[in-house]
Amino acid sequence: MIQRLIFFGLIIFSFQYASSQDIRIGLYHKFDVKTLVFKPLHGAYYLENDQGYKEKIKGNDVIYITLVGNQISIWGIEKHMGLSHRIAITPKRSNSMYSLEPAFPALKKHRYEGHLEISIHPEDKLTIINQIAFEKYVASVVEAESGTRAREEYYKSQSIISRTYALNHIDRHENENFNLCDDVHCQVYKGVQTENKAIRTAVEATKGLVITDENRQLITAAFHSNSGGFTVNSEDVWSAAMPYLRGKKDPYWADQHNSLWSDTIALADWVQFMDRIGIKLPENYYPNVLFRFNQPTRQRNMTVAGQLVPLKHVRNEFKLKSTFFSITPEKDKLIIKGRGYGHGVGLSQEGAMKMARMGKTYEEIIDFYYYNVNLMNIDSTTYLTRLLSQ
Ligand SMILES: [Zn+2]
Structure with missing residues (x-):
């Protein structure tokens, strides 16, 4: 309990002035990294370990950090720099x-950029933590999520979403001594990328801004690539019904990279899938009739021989881009024609990019995709009191 209090104490300290403070990111989190090579590119560094060793690193130095048994061994180009548990x-x-x-x-x-900390993960690998200014983290995530070719107003909306997401999940890796990992589990973070000017300007212009619901709580700022023309209620994908994640007609979906798609499923694979999920098929049937399916507007299920098949199961099983598709059986296969890419909840990235190209502002973009929300500075939300009450 005391440990938990201290932890939250640190977070509150860190985020009281969120935009000028640091966040701790677990790097290469989904991999079991045992040897890591560190090279300074600009500027000098101090390397310290928990055994009192301290060394300056600069210029052409190369540092090899390896997990050996239950210790971390560090080598410079020609010298050993000690064994320790944390550097x-x-x-x-x-x-x-x-x-x-x-x-x-x-x-x-x-x-x-920023500070680097390396320790030993209980799962026999290195824990690699990058501590970096929060707003620099946001800029890096925005670039990883949406590339460098969109408009500034789009980048502003994505900055606010990524910032809201990060702060809403700040204790997700509490047990591993960092805030968020660098993988899709949290948000993809690849460190310093092109340092795109439009992204930097957008992050700076929206500094500290987050999206809150009517109770001034940070929202779950869900987003996806393309809605296919209709966004989805949160409870149709996950269990919780969020008042701000409501399905709606999306006129900005068309003529984008992920607007339309097609796929095929072998009839034999489909019949096997029906069997696996417990759908009883009649003894004699025409696949052409039984499996034909159309959804002019989004639905949650299709009906096969009077039984409901959740479309999200079909999507998962056959790795389809969305649940918004039709099925036309043809000989020994099913032709799938689909719209949109992703779960369809919250903001559509391609829709938001189109809105920005049409001259809409980031306020209009966020207001369109999230229902009845507010934009406010992190300091005005109930975020800090919520953390204190945990
Ligand atoms: Zn994570």
Whole structure:
């Protein structure tokens, strides 16, 4: 309990002035990284371990960090820098940058700013934590989520969504000593990317802004790629009905990359799937009649021989882009024609991009996709009191 209080104490301290404070991100979280290569790119760093060792790292240094048994071993280019259980690498100046590249397993190299902390994860791998200014984190997530070719008003809406999401899930990795991981489990974070100017401007212009519901609580700012023309009630995808995540007609869905799609399913695979989910098929039937399905507006289920088949099960099983599809049987296969990409709840990214191209503001975009919400600075929300009362 005391530990929990201290933890929340730290978070409240960190986020009282959220936009100018730091967030801790678990890097390469879904992998079991055992060897990591650190290289300074700009500026000098101090490396310290929990055994009192301290060393300056600069220029052409390369640091190899390896998990050996229950200790972390550090090697410079030609010298061993001790065994320990925890190391910290701190920039001498704030505009410093370094690269990290897991060597075992071999993974993609990324560049990062801020502080780095490495310890031993209970699951026999390195815990790699990047502590970085919160708003820089938001900018990186926005770029990872939506690329560099959208309009500034779109980036503003995505900045507010990513910020709201991060703060709403700030205790998600409490047990691992960081706030959020860098994977789709939380939000994809790839460190320093192109440092796109429109994204930087959008994040700065919306600094500290979050989306709240009518009780001034942070919302679950769900989003997806393309709605196919209708967004979806939250309870149709997850169990909870959120008053601000209501399905509605979306006129901005058409003529985008993910507006329309098609796929095929082998009839044999489909019949096997029916059997697996307990759908009883008549002894003699025409697939052409029994499996034909059309949904002019979004539905949750299709009916096969009088039994309900949830469309989200079909989507999961056959890895379809959305649940908004029709089925036309043709000989030994089913032709699937679909609309939209993703779960359909909340904001459509392609719709929001189109709205921005049409000259709509980020307020109009957020107001269109989330029902009855407010935009406010994080300091005005009930966020801090909610944390205190836990
Ligand atoms: Zn996570």
